[in-house]
Amino acid sequence: MYEDFYGFSERPFQLTPDPAFYYESVTHKKALSYLGYGLNQGEGFVVITGEVGAGKSTLVAHLNQKLDASHTTVGEVVTSALDGEEMIYVAARSFGLDIAGGDKAAALAAIELFLHDEARNGRRVLLIVDEAQNLSIGALEELRMLSNFQLGSHPLLQMLLLGQPEFKHLLAHSDELEQLRQRVIAAHHLEPMQPGEIEPYVMHRLRHVGWDGNPELDSGLWVKLHKATRGIPRNINQVMSRLLQLGAVEEQSVLGTDMLEAVLNDMSGNNSPDQVDVPVARPRPDRDLPAADAIARVRSEMMAPVLQPTAAERERGLLDVQIEAIERAFSERDKHVAALRREVEKLASARIHGEAVPTDMDGRLSAIERRLDEQEQSLRHVLTMMIDYFEGEASRAAA
Known part of the structure; x- marks a missing residue:
């Protein structure tokens, strides 16, 4: 070695x-200042976002070293795609609480009792949630509800959310997260050095x-x-x-x-050395986002598995990767078209049964039809790009 x-x-x-290697770049110094300010408030949410590999986890590890362990209890969650109820159980386990039986009410009661005990013992509680971009809207709402726990007028739980750039965008623009957004007391986006x-x-x-x-x-x-x-x-x-x-x-x-x-x-696989072929984080269409938002996000995903194969994929053959990428593209297309159709059926059913429908239903139906057409055009565009790419690869191989 x-x-x-x-x-x-x-x-x-x-x-x-590894916090031992922590280097305080300009952007990390700013982030630490925001963290310090936010944690001094003792309530609400602090949000740190940045590209994959920007140093979010190292920053938090450095922060953990600076916290007074005798007066602060820290729970840490690295999320996969959690729904609201799962988020409660994972949060409870991060504090060492053993919740049996899958009872959400019991889990919430155990968390509240734990927070009260910590407060009475003079300890503050911080929950760190990494990879927050993977959370559903429901899970984020459950975190907001946990932040409501108080002892008198004293907040019992503060949270630090770490996420990739798509989480920053979601938090800024989702109407469903307005109440959580109001509770963000400090935020910083880690820029490249x-x-x-x-x-x-x-x-x-x-x-x-x-x-x-x-x-x-x-x-x-x-x-x-x-x-x-x-x-x-x-x-x-x-x-x-x-x-x-x-x-x-x-x-x-x-x-x-x-x-x-x-x-x-x-x-870079013997391509231009100007930039390293490093992994790029791709957003996950959230199960709780409106169908139109999910479509807009999945379009950017379709070509990534084809144009950026990993070394392992290159070793097992480009053809297999190509076929799998096409199948994934069709699968994503079918899933989101089905979501749009369910929206159409819901509106049509409401009209048939005399239920209240939006006053601009015709406009909404027209908009849905346009999105279906856009989805078809997007897929055709993807397939065209695939064909061009594969033909170009064949030409380069022949040369």
């Missing part, structure tokens, strides 16, 4: 969050593991590294780890731009 070759005490660019922060970030991590000047890093690395990684810490870690590994394999004491180019070429 390269850490042995260069005499490091450990790997400086591991991908798992600036070009001038790349070298200090890398050197900070190297010095933490005992770097003594070996290997030497060429000054031309930093601009290329920023361009390739977009200033996202996890991307930087990936590239630097590969660069150090290459240096160790080739027994180099100087890491130059030619070696960086080789690493970037390898990571």
